[in-house]
Amino acid sequence: MVSIPIALMVAVVVIDVLAPPDIHLGPLLVAAPAITASFAGPWLTGLVGALAVVAQAIIAVLRDRDELFSANHQAQIIALILVGSSLVIFCVLRERRARELTQVRYVAETAQRLVLRPLPKHIGPLRLASLYLAAEAEAQIGGDLYAAARTSSGTRLIVGDVRGKGMTSVGDAALLLGAFRAAAHRQATLIELVAYLDGSVCWNLAEPGETDQAGETFITAAIVDIPDEDVRIDMINCGHPPPMVLRNGRVTTLDAYHPAPPLGLGELAQPSYHLDTFKFEVGDLLLLYTDGVIEARDATGAFYPLAERITRWTESHPDAFLHHLRRDLLDHVGGRLGDDAALIAIERLPTPT
Incomplete structure (x- = not known):
């Protein structure tokens, strides 16, 4: 599953670098950590988010050699960092909730075995x-x-x-x-x-x-x-x-x-x-x-x-x-x-x- 967000980031970098100057696909990089958060935990989501920031930096270097890290690229990098951090926090809370739900299910199953014995x-x-x-x-x-x-x-x-x-x-x-x-x-x-x-x-x-x-x-x-x-x-x-x-x-x-x-x-x-x-x-x-x-x-x-x-x-x-x-x-x-x-x-x- 992790190959999907990585392939997305590679495609965005290649197309953005080869596209005309007035076309910017960098904002699509935010989809990579968002997709990862749907199936992975906080560590993998954070890693993909960091790779998205690196991908945005690569786009900035390859597209704007005369003006490295312009205000536009800096804004996109900051946005990726904020979105990635938020997704990591979301994954942490989701895993905590999943552990609580697992414990509740265990208690419910134990209660069922005690009350409704097989x-x-x-x-x-x-x-x-x-x-x-x-x-x-x-x-x-x-x-x-x-x-x-x-x-x-x-x-x-x-x-x-x-x-x-x-x-x-x-x-x-x-x-x-x-x-x-x-x-x-x-x-x-x-x-x-x-x-x-x-x-x-x-x-x-x-x-x-x-x-x-x-x-x-x-x-x-x-x-x-x-x-x-x-x-x-x-x-x-x-x-x-x-x-x-x-x-x-x-x-x-x-x-x-x-x-x-x-x-x-x-x-x-x-x-x-x-x-x-x-x-x-x-x-x-x-x-x-x-x-x-x-x-x-x-x-x-x-x-x-x-x-x-x-x-x-x-x-x-x-x-x-x-x-x-x-x-x-x-x-x-x-x-x-x-x-x-x-x-x-x-x-x-x-x-x-």
């Missing part, structure tokens, strides 16, 4: 894959969440979405995930687990400084229990988009018969939780997701037709399925989502005898 590829008789798509280009985590926990008789999973954005939503997501991981294997029934999670969110909102958020902050979530020895799913849906099961090319939407209010509204709604049970057989693919998927819009404003799209796919492995879904979803929205999206794909495998 799901195991296999857990019990299940094969899993997960995906998190952030709406912001530099963001690594937001208010969407998912987790899995092993119990003595099966596997429990949660996928949810915190109302709002920013660091507050990240904190609420971390709180719920911590409560789920602590209690998923301790609470005897799914109903008791969901009641505990709702209480955890409500208690957090009751802390000092959080009371003004009561009734305004809540978390939609779908919590499922998949027994090892039975081909079924037990689910409590707390205001979340319903999961889907893909079976033999057909999609079944797991609409809750007994929907519950979002977590965090228990003190206001006084919910009575009930289980919804659905079939989940060997070879089926279960998809849990957040509303960032189904509310993704294309250029015409049309929502992403999730159920319609996935019926056309033949992938049964969760990793391949989510890879296809990610590509198709981003193609639909033109490469950038308007909201965070989290997905879990689960395949039931034959139980070893």
Whole structure:
């Protein structure tokens, strides 16, 4: 890349020296350090700037032997020095900013690994894959969440979405995930687990400084229990988009018969939780997701037709399925989502005898 500004300086010197006296191309030398600053650091930019000053001096010597370094050439040399110095300062500040951004990304990635721990590829008789798509280009985590926990008789999973954005939503997501991981294997029934999670969110909102958020902050979530020895799913849906099961090319939407209010509204709604049970057989693919998927819009404003799209796919492995879904979803929205999206794909495998 550095050959481009050097070639430019050589061309300017040769053409300026050979051109008629009334044509001056010396001011074009300033483009050389400007081009260099677009891809190089301060040292290389400063070197090219110094070479541009030398090139201007050569032009002055070869063109005006009778009047070396006239006022015009002196002004151009001073301008090159000022512009070159400014570009070097710009490169220094840019590199400092890049180092800060790298550190921020590292912290964000570490926070993501701590809050959204990677799901195991296999857990019990299940094969899993997960995906998190952030709406912001530099963001690594937001208010969407998912987790899995092993119990003595099966596997429990949660996928949810915190109302709002920013660091507050990240904190609420971390709180719920911590409560789920602590209690998923301790609470005897799914109903008791969901009641505990709702209480955890409500208690957090009751802390000092959080009371003004009561009734305004809540978390939609779908919590499922998949027994090892039975081909079924037990689910409590707390205001979340319903999961889907893909079976033999057909999609079944797991609409809750007994929907519950979002977590965090228990003190206001006084919910009575009930289980919804659905079939989940060997070879089926279960998809849990957040509303960032189904509310993704294309250029015409049309929502992403999730159920319609996935019926056309033949992938049964969760990793391949989510890879296809990610590509198709981003193609639909033109490469950038308007909201965070989290997905879990689960395949039931034959139980070893």
